[in-house]
Amino acid sequence: xxxxxxxxxxxxxxxxxxxxxxxxxxxxxxxxxxxxxxxxxxxxxxxxxxxxxxxxxxxxxxxxxxxxxxxxxxxxxxxxxxxxxxxxxxxxxxxxxxxxxxxxxxxxxxxxxxxxxxxxxxxxxxxxxxxxxxxxxxxxxxxxxxxxxxxxxxxxxxxxxxxxxxxxxxxxxxxxxxxxxxxxxxxxxxxxxxxxxxxxxxxxxxxxxxxxxxxxxxxxxxxxxxxxxxxxxxxxxxxxxxxxxxxxxxxxxxxxxxxxxxxxxxxxxxxxxxxxxxxxxxxxxxxxxxxxxxxxxxxxxxxxxxxxxxxxxxxxxxxxxxxxxxxxxxxxxxxxxxxxxxxxxxxxxxxxxxxxxxxxxxxxxxxxxxxxxxxxxxxxxxxxxxxxxxxxxxxxxxxxxxxxxxxxxxxxxxxxxxxxxxxxxxxxxxxxxxxxxxxxxxxxxxxxxxxxxxxxxxxxxxxxxxxxxxxxxxxxxxxxxxxxxxxxxxxxxxxxxxxxxxxxxxxxxxxxxxxxxxxxxxxxxxxxxxxxxxxxxxxxxxxxxxxxxxxxxxxxxxxxxxxx
Amino acid sequence: xxxxxxxxxxxxxxxxxxxxxxxxxxxxxxxxxxxxxxxxxxxxxxxxxxxxxxxxxxxxxxxxxxxxxxxxxxxxxxxxxxxxxxxxxxxxxxxxxxxxxxxxxxxxxxxxxxxxxxxxxxxxxxxxxxxxxxxxxxxxxxxxxxxxxxxxxxxxxxxxxxxxxxxxxxxxxxxxxxxxxxxxxxxxxxxxxxxxxxxxxxxxxxxxxxxxxxxxxxxxxxxxxxxxxxxxxxx
Numbered sequence: 001x002x003x004x005x006x007x008x009x010x011x012x013x014x015x016x017x018x019x020x021x022x023x024x025x026x027x028x029x030x031x032x033x034x035x036x037x038x039x040x041x042x043x044x045x046x047x048x049x050x051x052x053x054x055x056x057x058x059x060x061x062x063x064x065x066x067x068x069x070x071x072x073x074x075x076x077x078x079x080x081x082x083x084x085x086x087x088x089x090x091x092x093x094x095x096x097x098x099x100x101x102x103x104x105x106x107x108x109x110x111x112x113x114x115x116x117x118x119x120x121x122x123x124x125x126x127x128x129x130x131x132x133x134x135x136x137x138x139x140x141x142x143x144x145x146x147x148x149x150x151x152x153x154x155x156x157x158x159x160x161x162x163x164x165x166x167x168x169x170x171x172x173x174x175x176x177x178x179x180x181x182x183x184x185x186x187x188x189x190x191x192x193x194x195x196x197x198x199x200x201x202x203x204x205x206x207x208x209x210x211x212x213x214x215x216x217x218x219x220x221x222x223x224x225x226x227x228x229x230x231x232x233x234x235x236x237x238x239x240x241x242x243x244x245x246x247x248x249x250x251x252x253x254x255x256x257x258x259x260x261x262x263x264x265x266x267x268x269x270x271x272x273x274x275x276x277x278x279x280x281x282x283x284x285x286x287x288x289x290x291x292x293x294x295x296x297x298x299x300x301x302x303x304x305x306x307x308x309x310x311x312x313x314x315x316x317x318x319x320x321x322x323x324x325x326x327x328x329x330x331x332x333x334x335x336x337x338x339x340x341x342x343x344x345x346x347x348x349x350x351x352x353x354x355x356x357x358x359x360x361x362x363x364x365x366x367x368x369x370x371x372x373x374x375x376x377x378x379x380x381x382x383x384x385x386x387x388x389x390x391x392x393x394x395x396x397x398x399x400x401x402x403x404x405x406x407x408x409x410x411x412x413x414x415x416x417x418x419x420x421x422x423x424x425x426x427x428x429x430x431x432x433x434x435x436x437x438x439x440x441x442x443x444x445x446x447x448x449x450x451x452x453x454x455x456x457x458x459x460x461x462x463x464x465x466x467x468x469x470x471x472x473x474x475x476x477x478x479x480x481x482x483x484x485x486x487x488x489x490x491x492x493x494x495x496x497x498x499x500x501x502x503x504x505x506x507x508x509x510x511x512x513x514x515x516x517x518x519x520x521x522x523x524x525x526x527x528x529x530x531x532x533x534x535x536x537x538x539x540x541x542x543x544x545x546x547x548x549x550x551x552x553x554x555x556x557x558x559x560x561x562x563x564x
Numbered sequence: 565x566x567x568x569x570x571x572x573x574x575x576x577x578x579x580x581x582x583x584x585x586x587x588x589x590x591x592x593x594x595x596x597x598x599x600x601x602x603x604x605x606x607x608x609x610x611x612x613x614x615x616x617x618x619x620x621x622x623x624x625x626x627x628x629x630x631x632x633x634x635x636x637x638x639x640x641x642x643x644x645x646x647x648x649x650x651x652x653x654x655x656x657x658x659x660x661x662x663x664x665x666x667x668x669x670x671x672x673x674x675x676x677x678x679x680x681x682x683x684x685x686x687x688x689x690x691x692x693x694x695x696x697x698x699x700x701x702x703x704x705x706x707x708x709x710x711x712x713x714x715x716x717x718x719x720x721x722x723x724x725x726x727x728x729x730x731x732x733x734x735x736x737x738x739x740x741x742x743x744x745x746x747x748x749x750x751x752x753x754x755x756x757x758x759x760x761x762x763x764x765x766x767x768x769x770x771x772x773x774x775x776x777x778x779x780x781x782x783x784x785x786x787x788x789x790x791x792x793x794x795x796x797x798x799x
Contacts, residue, residue, distance in 0.1 A: 007762070061601070061603065062603055063603070064603065065603050065604040065607045065759070066601075066758075066759030066760065066761045067607050067608060067746070067759060068742075068746055069611075069746035070604070070607040070608075070746075075664075075665055076665050077662070077663050078663070078665065079665075079666070079667060080665060080666045080667075081666070081667055081668075081669050082666045082667070082668055082669065083669030087669070089666065090665045090666035091663075091664045091665020091666055092664065095665060170768055170769075171768065171769060172768040172769065173769060173770070173771055176769060176770075209760070209763070209764025209765070210764055210765045210766075210768055211760040211761050211764050212757075212760070212765075213759075213760075213761070219601070219761050220761060220764075328770070328771060329770070329772075329780060330771050331757070331771045331772075331773075333756055334757065334765045334767075334768050335765075335768045366756070367745040367746075367750065367751065367756050368741060368745045368746050370745075371741035371744070371745045372737070372738050372742075375734070375737040375738070375741060376734070378795060379713065379796075381636055381709075381713055381737060381793050382637070382638055382706070382792075382793020382794075383787035383788065383791045383793045383794055384787070384793050384794050384795035385636075385637065385741070385793075386585075386637075386787075387785065387787060387794070388795060389745065389754050390585075390586050390753065390754055392754040392756060393754065393755045393756075393771060393780065427669070428666075
C-alpha cells in the first residue's frame with residue numbers, strides 16, 4: 001500500500017536520505033507549521049535540508065481515525081510538568097507530535113493579526129512591540145492564504161480588511177448561533193471562515209465533507225496541515241525528513257557557531273547530524289527545552305540565552321468556552337468546529353478598563369470533549385452527567401479567544417524529571433495578571449451575552465486556554481530578546497528559531513497562519529543571504545523581498561479577492 | 565462489579581435494563597459502519613468487542629474503583645449486556661502508563677494518584693460508616709463521592725492534604741467521560757452522528773438529521789429520585 005497523505009495524494013518517492021557522515025546546509029528541528037514551510041522553501045531553493053521530527057510520519061489513511069479517543073497519538077503526550085497560579089493543560093490542548101506538528105490537529109481558523117498587534121507597547125504601553133510591522137508580513141499572509149489555502153468571506157472587516165481565495169463554507173448550527181446572537185446585539189460577524197479548510201477541491205486535495213473531526217486529523221485532506229500542503233513538495237525537491245528523531249541537543253563548536261544536532265532515533269540510538277546552520281522549530285515548549293538542554297561552556301544558562309529571556313514571556317490565549325442550551329436541536333458535531341467569528345472586541349477600548357481585547361469564535365467539541373467541559377462548567381457527574389449529555393444535540397459552544405499579555409514569570413524551564421530518552425522535561429509556569437483577569441472577565445460575560453441573545457435557555461462556561469506562543473521572543477535588543485526579526489539568534493550567527501515561540505505578543509487571532517507566514521519570510525531571508533549564513537556573522541536586517549516562485553504546485557492564483 | 569440497580573422513575577414507568585437509553589430510539593451508529601473507512605471501523609469495532617483485562621489494579625483496588633465508577637458514571641438503566649466498560653479503560657491507560665502530555669506540579673503521577681485516592685475513599689468509608697466502600701448502600705457511596713465532588717471530603721483524609729482533591733476529581737471525571745462517551749452505544753444514547761468519513765454530512769443547519777440519523781423523541785427523563793448526583797437545577 002502506498003503511503004497516503006489524504007485520500008488522493010501519495011508520499012513522493014523516493015525520499016532522499018543523506019548519509020550519517022554528510023554535512024547538510026540546514027538541519028530543521030521540528031516539521032510542524034513552521035518547519036514544514038521552511039524545509040519546503042529551502043529544498044526548492046536548492047539547499048541540502050534535513051528535517052528532524054520527534055513523532056511519526058503519518059499515513060493519513062492507515063494512522064488516522066474519525067474518533068476522539070483513537071486520535072490520542074496525534075498529540076505530544078510525553079511528560080511535561082505544569083504549574084503556576086493558572087496551570088495550562090498541555091497535550092491535546094495545544095501540542096502536536098508527528099510530521100505536520102500542531103497543524104495536524106489545529107481547528108484551522110486562519111485570521112491574520114491586526115496591524116495594532118505589532119505595536120501594543122507603543123499604542124497601549126503594555127507587552128512589547130515587534131521588531132517588524134504588519135506591512136512587512138502582509139505579502140506573506142496573502143501568499144500563505146493562497147498556498148494552504150484559506151476559505152472565507154470576501155468581506156472581512158477587521159484589522160486590515162481583506163478577502164480570501166476560496167469561498168466561505170456553508171453555515172452549521174453553531175455558526176448560526178454566533179451570527180444570530182451577534183446580530184441581535186448589533187455586532188458584525190462573519191461565517192464560513194476564515195479557515196484553512198477547502199470549500200472546493202484543490203489540486204489533489206478534496207473539499208470538506210463537514211464531518212466535524214478537524215481536531216482529530218483531517219482524513220479528508222480538506223483541512224490544511226503542512227503534512228499535506230508543504231511536506232510533499234519538500235520531498236519532491238530533495239528534503240530529507242526523518243520521523244521518530246528526537247533532538248537531544250545542539251552542538252556548538254569552539255568558534256561559537258553550531259555544527260549540527262544530536263538526536264535519538266526510534267531504537268534509542270544516538271546520531272549526530274552535521275549541518276552548516278540549524279533552525280529550531282519545536283514550538284513554544286520544545287524549542288526552549290532543546291536550547292536549555294543544549295547548555296554548554298559559554299552558554300551555561302542555555303544556548304542563545306545571553307539575555308536570560310529564553311523560556312520567558314510564554315503566552316497562551318484565554319480560551320473560555322461558553323456553552324448554551326437551546327430548545328431546538330443544534331447538532332454541534334456537524335461542520336468544522338471553526339467556522340464563524342467576530343472580532344468586534346479585538347482592539348483596545350479604554351472604557352473597558354484593560355488593554356487589548358478578544359475574538360469570539362465557534363468551537364465544536366465532540367462528545368468526549370464536551371462531557372469533560374460539562375464536568376467543569378456544570379460540575380456534572382453521575383446521573384447529572386448522563387442527563388446533560390443526553391441533551392448534547394441541544395447545546396452550542398462559543399469560545400473567547402483573548403489576548404493574554406507577555407509576562408516574564410510565565411515561562412518554560414527544565415524540570416527534575418526525565419523523559420524516555422533521559423532528557424530533562426519541560427516545566428511550564430503560567431500566572432494570570434491583572435489585565436488578563438479583567439479581559440477574561442469581560443470577554444466571558446460578553447460571549448455569555450451573545451449566547452443569551454441567540455436564544456439560549458441556559459448558559460454555562462468553562463475557563464481554559466488555547467494555543468502557546470512566545471518563550472524565545474524576537475526583538476531588536478539582544479539584551480531583552482532571543483532572536484532578531486528574521487529568527488536569527490542574537491548569540492549564535494548560524495542558529496535560528498522559527499516557530500510560534502518567537503512571537504513577542506499574540507493578539508486575539510489563532511497563531512497558525514502567522515507562524516507559517518513568518519516561516520516563509522525567514523526562508524526568503526535565508527535564501528537571499530545564501531552561503532553567507534554559513535560562514536559570516538554579518539547581520540543584514542534588510543527585508544529580503546518576497547519570492548513568488550517558491551510556492552507548492554497548484555497554488556498560483558491571481559490574488560486574494562476583496563470588496564473594498 | 566458492584567453494580568446495583570435502583571429504579572429510575574420516568575413517564576411510563578421505570579427506566580431499567582434498557583438496550584438503549586436516550587431520546588433516539590432505533591438509532592445505531594454501528595449500523596453505519598459499512599460506510600466508515602477501514603481504520604476507523606477497526607478502532608471502533610475493537611472497542612465494542614474487546615474489553616481489556618484488569619492488569620494495573622489489584623483485585624481489591626479494582627473492586628473499589630469499580631464501585632466508584634458505577635456511581636460516577638452510573639449505568640443502572642442499561643441492560644447488563646449493554647453496559648459500557650469504564651473501569652477496564654482506566655486500568656488499561658494506567659497499565660500502559662499512557663499520559664495525556666502533562667502532570668500538574670502539585671499532583672503525583674497518574675498511577676500513584678489513583679492508588680492514593682482508592683485508599684483514601686476506602687478509609688473514608690470505614691471511618692464514617694464502619695464498612696468498606698464497596699459494601700455501602702448506593703446512598704452512602706454517593707454521600708462520600710458528593711463530598712469529594714464538592715471539595716469538602718467528609719470525613720477528611722490525609723491523602724487530600726497530599727494531593728489536591730479537585731485535581732483528582734477532574735482526572736477521574738475525564739477518564740470516566742472518555743471511556744463512556746467514546747463508546748458507540750453512548751453515541752446512540754445522545755444522538756451523535758459518529759464517524760462520517762468518507763460519506764460526510766449534508767444537513768448542517770437547523771439540527772436536521774441525516775437520512776441515516778434519527779429525529780429526537782423526547783420524554784420526561786428522571787434520574788433516580790434520591791440520587792445525589794443530579795444536576796443542581798435539574799428539577
